[in-house]
Amino acid sequence: MxxxxxxxxxxxxxxxxxxxxxxxxxxxxxxxxxxxxxxxxxxxxxxxxxxxxxxxxxxxxxxxxxxxxxxxxxxLTADDVRDMYLARGAIERGAAAVVVARDPVGTADALEPVLEQMAQAAEAGDSRGVADADIRFHEVLVARSGSARLARVHATQVTEARICIQALGSTHSTDEVRLAEHRRIADALRAGDADLVDSLLARHMADAVADLVELSETSPLPETSPLPETSPESASRH
Known part of the structure; x- marks a missing residue:
């Protein structure tokens, strides 16, 4: 051993x-x-x-x-957003191709609890909960590829993506659209349809870029917020 x-x-x-x-x-x-x-x-x-x-x-x-x-x-400027999603798309579509070849049904099963979390958050009008589940969905997808390098590079992309998703905000209608998009990706995985998974991921990324670029061109910077209170003990746990 x-x-x-x-x-x-x-x-x-x-x-x-x-x-x-x-x-x-x-x-x-x-x-x-x-x-x-x-x-x-x-x-x-x-x-x-x-x-x-x-x-x-x-x-x-x-x-x-x-x-x-x-x-x-x-x-993040409009150019930053485009570049970030270019990188994310390459990572996640590459990971998805591996997943479809290795274990599409098992991956779809692993994504089900995340989709349920997203559905519950959307129903409750919990914007942060939907955003968290959105990111978690993509983390699980990449992790299921079994590539430590893809997962490591993806970790930084995820933080940038969270910045963007938090900036987008949330409404019940947009949450439902987001949930439906992720369900279609999971369904295509379960069916083992590599071409459909790839096209759905590409469309998902393109839609996010379009929304975020529009937001970056029309919205001012958000107000700043302080770091939540913490302690040396909690810092050591992270």
Whole structure:
């Protein structure tokens, strides 16, 4: 029997994960400025590992450092959105092709609880719940490909996607449309129809780009929000 080594996260990695999660959940709005002293206080860490953790997010493209001004959450332009979904499309359509060849029915089964979560959130008018289920659907799809590299690259794309989805907002009608789109993808997977899965994913991405580009051209930046209160113990868990 072969055991894989235990991987322990460094403090900067945990800090990066905590702040990445806050960005993904919309706790930091696009364009929000991050202040080191306040983040260090809330997370219960020193400035050294904090800066290293934030540098990781800068390298991922989630934060932008502006000379003589500070560090800001990226505000995705129309070109950023197009480029992000180009990458997402390549990752997810590639993963879907592997999934259809390997285990389409098992993958469809794995997506059912996520679809149920999305349906319940849509019925309750829970915008964040629908967004969470939307992202989870795509995470499961990529994970089922069995490719660690695709999943790793997809993780950064998912955070950017969360920023976009949170910005889009939600209504009952749009939630129902979103749910129907994901159900069709799952049904095509269950049927093992590789061409249909690919075309549905491509159309899903194209529709999202169109909506987000329109939003970026008509809506101002959202108001900024503070990082939720946390403790050193909760920081260490992430």
């Amino acid at each position: 072969r055991l894989d080594p235990v991987v322990q996260q460094s403090t900067p990695m945990m800090i990066a994960a905590r702040v990445r999660e806050a960005i993904a959940q919309g706790d930091f709005a696009p364009g929000a400025q991050l202040f080191e002293a306040e983040l260090a206080r809330q997370l219960g860490v020193s400035r050294g590992p904090l800066r290293e953790g934030l540098q990781r997010l800068t390298q991922e493209g989630l934060l932008v450092s502006i000379r003589n001004r500070g560090l800001f959450v990226v505000h």
